[in-house]
Amino acid sequence: MANLKYSRQRESIKHFLATTKEHPTADTVYTHVKEEFPNISLGTVYRNLKLLTDLGEAIKITAPDGGDRFDGCTQPHNHFYCTKCKRILDLDLDMKKIEMINQAAADNFDGIIHSSNTIFFGECSDCIKKS
Amino acid sequence: MANLKYSRQRESIKHFLATTKEHPTADTVYTHVKEEFPNISLGTVYRNLKLLTDLGEAIKITAPDGGDRFDGCTQPHNHFYCTKCKRILDLDLDMKKIEMINQAAADNFDGIIHSSNTIFFGECSDCIKKS
DNA sequence: TTTAGTGCAAACGATTTGCAAAATA
DNA sequence: TATTTTGCAAATCGTTTGCACTAAA
Numbered sequence: 001m002a003n004l005k006y007s008r009q010r011e012s013i014k015h016f017l018a019t020t021k022e023h024p025t026a027d028t029v030y031t032h033v034k035e036e037f038p039n040i041s042l043g044t045v046y047r048n049l050k051l052l053t054d055l056g057e058a059i060k061i062t063a064p065d066g067g068d069r070f071d072g073c074t075q076p077h078n079h080f081y082c083t084k085c086k087r088i089l090d091l092d093l094d095m096k097k098i099e100m101i102n103q104a105a106a107d108n109f110d111g112i113i114h115s116s117n118t119i120f121f122g123e124c125s126d127c128i129k130k131s
Numbered sequence: 132m133a134n135l136k137y138s139r140q141r142e143s144i145k146h147f148l149a150t151t152k153e154h155p156t157a158d159t160v161y162t163h164v165k166e167e168f169p170n171i172s173l174g175t176v177y178r179n180l181k182l183l184t185d186l187g188e189a190i191k192i193t194a195p196d197g198g199d200r201f202d203g204c205t206q207p208h209n210h211f212y213c214t215k216c217k218r219i220l221d222l223d224l225d226m227k228k229i230e231m232i233n234q235a236a237a238d239n240f241d242g243i244i245h246s247s248n249t250i251f252f253g254e255c256s257d258c259i260k261k262s
Numbered sequence: 263t264t265t266a267g268t269g270c271a272a273a274c275g276a277t278t279t280g281c282a283a284a285a286t287a
Numbered sequence: 288t289a290t291t292t293t294g295c296a297a298a299t300c301g302t303t304t305g306c307a308c309t310a311a312a
Binding site: 134136137138140171172173174175178179 | 290291292293294295296
């Protein structure tokens with residue numbers, strides 16, 4: 001791994017991720033950071049998002065549709081995907097439950113389980129209200 | 132929804148999905164079905180895979196890397212992603228456990244949870260043997 | 263002044279789509 | 288015959304990459 005050098009663009013991306021509750025796509029990050037750095041390129045956003053996830057300073061969420069989403073909150077937590085509005089929301093689940101699931105899976109399985117990722121599907125409260 | 136008409140190509144795709152234990156990508160399906168239908172096009176494979184998943188006759192698995200995988204086994208079950216060989220393996224987990232997790236999630240959440248999908252990460256037995 | 267990061271544009275891989283021809287009903 | 292499905296190729300979408308240039312150490 002190479003040495004890391006400060007960059008204002010990266011700092012701005014980190015700041016945006018840290019303050020938004022959305023789970024933005026790379027493109028959404030790009031649009032927002034562009035307000036501060038009008039010349040920033042999408043490539044730079046992708047490069048930094050990859051760097052941040054590799055460093056463990058952000059999480060990449062693989063959504064069942066389109067592009068990946070990013071989350072500045074690196075605390076272990078789960079996600080909910082609203083099948084109506086396609087938003088991803090946070091969903092807190094007791095870590096003990098997750099460990100229990102991993103244990104139950106390990107019992108039936110012939111390899112080593114390091115971790116698991118659960119995504120929940122359904123309809124969010126906003127969409128329920130509207131219908 | 133439009134009416135459905137029989138097609139040999141679709142039948143062949145279904146048959147391949149039903150008999151393989153792998154979780155093939157669209158391209159892998161294409162390669163195999165090509166043995167029976169040398170002229171089949173990738174577009175046709177994609178169209179039929181989408182159709183089959185919409186009909187509930189196949190499952191689409193969104194992998195954390197590259198392209199989607201498909202599974203002819205529509206029974207609810209979980210998947211294990213080997214971070215070494217990148218294969219996806221089946222992993223059976225007691226349905227009661229899954230329902231419990233969904234219930235636990237619903238308790239903390241302000242919407243309706245229809246289902247959940249857990250993917251496990253780790254090293255499969257084949258890769259453990261090799262190392 | 264050495265090295266890492268940037269902007270740009272071209273390249274890429276996975277998937278979708280428009281269209282005329284072929285297969286099914 | 289009417290409608291669906293196909294093969295083909297071009298288009299699209301998200302993402303990565305090569306390169307000359309700029310910024311940070």
